[in-house]
Amino acid sequence: MSTRTLVSPATLARPRGRAVYWTVFTGVVVLFAIAFLFPVYWMVTGAMKSPDEVAKTPPTLVPEQWHLSGYSDAWDLMQLPRHLWNTVVQATGAWLFQLVFCTAAAYALSRLKPAFGKVILGGILATLMVPAQALVVPKYLTVADLPLIHTSLLNDPLAIWLPAVANAFNLYLLKRFFDQIPRDVLEAAEIDGAGKLRTLWSIVLPMSRPVLGVVSIFALVAVWQDFLWPLMVFSDTGKQPISVALVQLSQNIQLTVLIAAMVIASIPMVALFLVFQRHIIAGISAGSTKG
Amino acid sequence: MTKTAARPPAEAIAVHPVQAPPPAGGRGRRRLADQVRAYGFLLGGLICFALFSWYPAIRAVVIAFQKYTPGSSPEWVGTANFTRVLHDPEFTAAWRNTLTFTLLALLIGFAIPFLLALVLNELRHAKAFFRVVVYLPVMIPPVVSALLWKWFYDPGAGLANEALRFSHLPTSNWSNGADTALISLVIVATWANMGGTVLIYLAALQSIPGELYEAAELDGAGLLQRIRHVTIPQTRFVILMLMLLQIIATMQVFTEPFVITGGGPENATVTVLYLIYKYAFLYNDFGGACALSVMLLVLLGAFSALYLRLTRSGEDDA
Numbered sequence: 001m002s003t004r005t006l007v008s009p010a011t012l013a014r015p016r017g018r019a020v021y022w023t024v025f026t027g028v029v030v031l032f033a034i035a036f037l038f039p040v041y042w043m044v045t046g047a048m049k050s051p052d053e054v055a056k057t058p059p060t061l062v063p064e065q066w067h068l069s070g071y072s073d074a075w076d077l078m079q080l081p082r083h084l085w086n087t088v089v090q091a092t093g094a095w096l097f098q099l100v101f102c103t104a105a106a107y108a109l110s111r112l113k114p115a116f117g118k119v120i121l122g123g124i125l126a127t128l129m130v131p132a133q134a135l136v137v138p139k140y141l142t143v144a145d146l147p148l149i150h151t152s153l154l155n156d157p158l159a160i161w162l163p164a165v166a167n168a169f170n171l172y173l174l175k176r177f178f179d180q181i182p183r184d185v186l187e188a189a190e191i192d193g194a195g196k197l198r199t200l201w202s203i204v205l206p207m208s209r210p211v212l213g214v215v216s217i218f219a220l221v222a223v224w225q226d227f228l229w230p231l232m233v234f235s236d237t238g239k240q241p242i243s244v245a246l247v248q249l250s251q252n253i254q255l256t257v258l259i260a261a262m263v264i265a266s267i268p269m270v271a272l273f274l275v276f277q278r279h280i281i282a283g284i285s286a287g288s289t290k291g
Numbered sequence: 292m293t294k295t296a297a298r299p300p301a302e303a304i305a306v307h308p309v310q311a312p313p314p315a316g317g318r319g320r321r322r323l324a325d326q327v328r329a330y331g332f333l334l335g336g337l338i339c340f341a342l343f344s345w346y347p348a349i350r351a352v353v354i355a356f357q358k359y360t361p362g363s364s365p366e367w368v369g370t371a372n373f374t375r376v377l378h379d380p381e382f383t384a385a386w387r388n389t390l391t392f393t394l395l396a397l398l399i400g401f402a403i404p405f406l407l408a409l410v411l412n413e414l415r416h417a418k419a420f421f422r423v424v425v426y427l428p429v430m431i432p433p434v435v436s437a438l439l440w441k442w443f444y445d446p447g448a449g450l451a452n453e454a455l456r457f458s459h460l461p462t463s464n465w466s467n468g469a470d471t472a473l474i475s476l477v478i479v480a481t482w483a484n485m486g487g488t489v490l491i492y493l494a495a496l497q498s499i500p501g502e503l504y505e506a507a508e509l510d511g512a513g514l515l516q517r518i519r520h521v522t523i524p525q526t527r528f529v530i531l532m533l534m535l536l537q538i539i540a541t542m543q544v545f546t547e548p549f550v551i552t553g554g555g556p557e558n559a560t561v562t563v564l565y566l567i568y569k570y571a572f573l574y575n576d577f578g579g580a581c582a583l584s585v586m587l588l589v590l591l592g593a594f595s596a597l598y599l600r601l602t603r604s605g606e607d608d609a
Contacts, residue, residue: 227433
C-alpha cells in the first residue's frame with residue numbers, strides 16, 4: 001500500500017483521477033464477474049435446469065425450476081463416489097510418498113554429503129529440462145513392465161504414487177530450504193545425541209513447515225488435475241480417477257447430469273483453494289519466479 | 292519481495308565457523324557408516340528417479356530406433372520410425388498446429404495477463420478478491436474447464452454464440468470449424484491458466500521501487516512512457532521467464548484438443564502430444580511414438596535449458 005505504483009497518489013486524489021479510478025475499478029469488477037465468476041455460475045445452475053431448459057435458445061439466466069436431480073443422478077449414474085475415492089487415494093498416496101521420499105532424499109543431498117551427491121543432484125535437476133509429458137510413452141512402457149522384477153503397475157495406484165516421487169521441482173525446493181537451516185542448530189542436536197533420522201524428524205521438519213505446505217499443495221493439486229497419465233495407466237473403468245471418468249462418460253450421458261458431475265469434480269480443489277488461498281497465492285507469488 | 296519470507300538469510304550460515312567433530316575411532320569405518328546412512332535416506336527417491344525419469348529418457352531414444360511391441364523382443368529398424376512418422380500427413384499438421392497454438396497462446400495468453408496485472412496493481416480496493424477470482428479457473432480441473440468450454444462452444448445452445456447473438460454479431464463455428472477451432476482452444480487454455488501468470492506479474496510489479504516512477508514523473512514522463520521506460524525494463528526478467536515457461540507448457544498441450552475437438556475438424560487441432568498418444572494407443576506403434584517423443588524432447592529440452600540458464604544468471608544478479 002505504501003509504495004507508489006505507476007499512478008501517483010497525488011493524481012488519484014484529484015477529482016478527475018478519482019473518477020477515472022472508480023470507472024476502471026468498476027470495469028475490472030464487471031470484467032472479472034463475466035469472465036471468471038459467470039462461467040462457474042452457469043455451470044452450477046446449468047446442472048439444476050431440466051434437460052429441456054438447458055437446451056433452450058435463448059438460454060434462461062436463472063433456472064425456471066430448481067432441480068437437484070442432476071446432482072443426485074450424477075452421483076449415482078456416473079458412480080462418482082467410486083471415482084472420487086480413487087482420486088483421493090491416488091492424490092493422498094502420491095502426497096505421502098513425495099513427503100517421505102523427497103524429504104529424505106533432499107535431506108541427504110543437503111546435509112549428509114553422500115558420495116557422488118553432486119552428480120545425483122545434477123541428474124535430478126537435468127530432469128527439469130525434460131518436460132514430463134514428452135516422456136509419457138516410455139514411462140508408460142516402464143510402468144507396464146518394471147525392469148528386473150517384471151511386474152505391471154497398470155491399474156494400480158502405485159502407477160501414480162511412485163512416479164510422483166520423481167518430482168525434481170519439489171525435491172529441489174526442499175533441498176534449498178534445508179540448505180538454509182543454520183548448521184549450528186543441527187550440530188546442537190547431534191551433540192545432544194540425536195541421530196540423523198531424529199534430527200530430521202524433530203529439528204528439520206518442524207522448521208520446514210512453510211516449504212512442506214507448499215510441496216503438499218503442489219503434490220495434491222498435480223495428481224487431482226492430471227489427465228493424460230491416468231488416462232494411460234487406468235484402462236479399468238473402476239479404477240479411474242474422476243478426471244478420466246468424466247471424459248470417458250461424457251459421450252453418452254445427459255448434459256445436465258454431466259454438468260452436475262463437473263461441478264462435483266471441481267468442489268474439492270476449489271474448496272482447498274478457498275481454505276488455503278492466502279498460502280497458495282503467497283506461494284505462487286513468491287516461489288514461482290525463483291524455482 | 293520475491294523471496295520466501297521464512298528463509299533465514301544465507302549469511303547466517305557463514306557467520307558461525309564450523310567445528311568439525313573430532314574423529315573418533317576408525318575414521319574410514321565412520322565415513323563408510325555415514326555413506327551407508329546417507330544412501331539409506333536417498334534410496335527411495337533415487338530408485339523412483341532412475342525408474343521413472345532417467346530410464347524412460349534413455350528408453351525413448353532406444354525405442355525410437357526399434358520396432359517395439361510389448362511382450363515380444365524388440366527389433367532394430369534404424370531410422371525407419373523417423374521416416375514413417377515424417378511421411379505421415381498428420382505429422383505436419385500436428386507440428387503446424389502445435390506451433391500456431393504456442394504462438395497464439397503467447398500473443399493472447401501473454402498480453403492479456405500482463406495488462407490485467409498492470410491494472411490490478413493500480414487498484415487499491417478489493418485486492419484479495421481480485422487475486423482469488425483470477426486464480427479460481429486454475430483450480431478447476433483442466434478436464435472440467437475443457438468440458439465446460441465444449442458446452443459453451445456448442446452450436447445449438449452454446450453460450451458463446453448466444454453472447455454473439457446478444458451483441459448482434461455474426462455467430463461462429465468455434466471449436467467445430469476448421470479455421471476457428473485452434474483459436475477456440477487457445478481461448479480455453481488462456482482462461483484456464485492465466486491466473487498463475489497474473490499473480491506472478493503482480494508480485495514482480497510490486498517489487499518495482501516507487502522512486503523510479505517518481506523520478507520518471509518529475510522528468511515529465513507520461514503514463515505510457517513510464518510503462519515503457521520503468522515497468523517493462525524492471526520486469527523484463529520475469530516476462531522472459533514466463534514466456535519460456537509458457538512455451539514449454541503450451542507445446543505439450545493435450546487435454547483441450549483431446550476433450551473438446553478430438554483433434555478435428557480435419558486434423559485442425561491435432562497436436563504433437565496428441566499424435567504421440569495416437570501412435571502409442573491407437574496404432575500400437577510405440578517406435579513411432581518414441582521417435583516423435585524424441586523430436587519433441589529435443590526442442591523442449593532446448594527451451595528448458597535456456598530457461599534454467601536464465602534463472603541461474605538471474606539468481607546471480609540478485
